[in-house]
Amino acid sequence: MAGARATRIPYGLLAAWCLTRLLLLLFVFKMVVFPGPDVTSDVSGIYQGWYHTLRDGTFPLSDVAWQYPPAAALPILSPALLPFLDYASAFFVLVCLADLCVLALLHYAGRRPGQSPRGAWVWTLGVPLLGPTVYARYDVMVTAVAVAALVAGLRRPRLLGALAAFGALLKVWPVLLLVGTTKRKPWGAAAVTAVAITLVFTMTMPGAFAFMTAQRDRGTEVESLGALVFHVARHFGWEGEVLLNYGSVEFVGPYVGVVSTAALMLTVLAFGWLLLWRLRARRFAPHTLADAAFVAVLLFTVTSRVISPQYLVWLIGLAAVCLVCRDSRMPLPTVLLLAAAFLTVLEFPLWFANVVASDALGIALLFARNGLLLAATAVAAIRLWRDTVPHATPAPEPGQAPPPRTEQLIQPS
Numbered sequence: 001m002a003g004a005r006a007t008r009i010p011y012g013l014l015a016a017w018c019l020t021r022l023l024l025l026l027f028v029f030k031m032v033v034f035p036g037p038d039v040t041s042d043v044s045g046i047y048q049g050w051y052h053t054l055r056d057g058t059f060p061l062s063d064v065a066w067q068y069p070p071a072a073a074l075p076i077l078s079p080a081l082l083p084f085l086d087y088a089s090a091f092f093v094l095v096c097l098a099d100l101c102v103l104a105l106l107h108y109a110g111r112r113p114g115q116s117p118r119g120a121w122v123w124t125l126g127v128p129l130l131g132p133t134v135y136a137r138y139d140v141m142v143t144a145v146a147v148a149a150l151v152a153g154l155r156r157p158r159l160l161g162a163l164a165a166f167g168a169l170l171k172v173w174p175v176l177l178l179v180g181t182t183k184r185k186p187w188g189a190a191a192v193t194a195v196a197i198t199l200v201f202t203m204t205m206p207g208a209f210a211f212m213t214a215q216r217d218r219g220t221e222v223e224s225l226g227a228l229v230f231h232v233a234r235h236f237g238w239e240g241e242v243l244l245n246y247g248s249v250e251f252v253g254p255y256v257g258v259v260s261t262a263a264l265m266l267t268v269l270a271f272g273w274l275l276l277w278r279l280r281a282r283r284f285a286p287h288t289l290a291d292a293a294f295v296a297v298l299l300f301t302v303t304s305r306v307i308s309p310q311y312l313v314w315l316i317g318l319a320a321v322c323l324v325c326r327d328s329r330m331p332l333p334t335v336l337l338l339a340a341a342f343l344t345v346l347e348f349p350l351w352f353a354n355v356v357a358s359d360a361l362g363i364a365l366l367f368a369r370n371g372l373l374l375a376a377t378a379v380a381a382i383r384l385w386r387d388t389v390p391h392a393t394p395a396p397e398p399g400q401a402p403p404p405r406t407e408q409l410i411q412p413s
Helices: 002-007 011-028 041-055 070-081 087-110 118-135 139-153 157-171 173-180 185-204 227-236 256-280 288-302 311-324 331-350 352-357 360-388
Strands: 241-245 248-252
Touching: 011 087, 011 118, 041 070, 041 087, 070 087, 070 139, 070 157, 070 185, 087 118, 087 139, 087 311, 118 139, 118 311, 118 331, 139 157, 139 173, 139 288, 139 311, 157 173, 157 185, 173 185, 173 288, 227 256, 227 360, 248 256, 256 288, 256 360, 288 311, 288 360, 311 331, 331 352, 331 360, 352 360
Parallel strands: none
Antiparallel strands: 241 248
16 A cells, blocks of 8 residues: 555646646637637648548658658557547547656656656646647657656666657657667667568558658748748848748748758757767766757757747656756756747747747747757756766876776666
């Protein structure tokens, strides 16, 4: 009985989760109208259309909005598990259940010796800051896989690798969970899992990897960091326009290709920094796995041509896992991220028309939100480096004893 009580989610945490998720469900079921454009149209329109195509045994190759790895078919098809509900209702319920699974995982991890309940609270309070959009995309499901991978990582490295590979075949970014691991087991398990899933989709459904070229001709999405150039330029005679392009609202026109290429180069530089960090890092504590994954996804997000609101769901999930560890260096970046999440729901969907129009309010919101994300990325990267890369010590003077060696913490994975 004592063990059961120890694993039970505290009443305060559970009540906060239930109240905030009830509000999100009221919004997506349209019992309460959330201001701004209808964020559920992707589910009732795009996802449901893909569902019918996928059920016929092929990927929706004729739809330019399909830009996802093959395992993305699974969350799109998942409403079939609840045949007594219509497609959209079943999807919202399943996302809510995935949300609850994340809470349970974070609470379980936070109950371990030396861990903290902060992570469960970050998830509980951070997700609703994004508004109903969070339940109208499948990113919560992907985040649940990523959280499960990191929670399992220290004790079951092969499970970490398998879940990271599965997550990567859902939406690519979970492959970054492996950045902070020090052993070969997760990488081996990831390779085996990726090959197995890939073979299944390749043999059963044509066009499984068409997504790899689907984004080649995309522009710069209006909420991204690079888009700020064009939001300002529109006030100085720039002749481009805003279009619904490849499933998102993007800038199209002169110099957009240049800015998109610059974003790609920044992503390459970010991964170059990660590689340098990985080569220089020597101190790997248990919290390093989650901290490194958080930094890697932050770098991927801020340098992307697209910063959709649902991207912040990934970051909130990873930040929550970081804060499960008492020794994590990511509390300040997490606070900055939560502030960015609140500004995100203001720019989409509340005042998205202002963003599209590039008026003063829209530009101010984007500068503030993207500035907070940049600040969170810079602070997180600096803290990860200082926590894991030993400082160079000057050579001892002749006749002076060398400084004592510091013990390195090696992550048990």
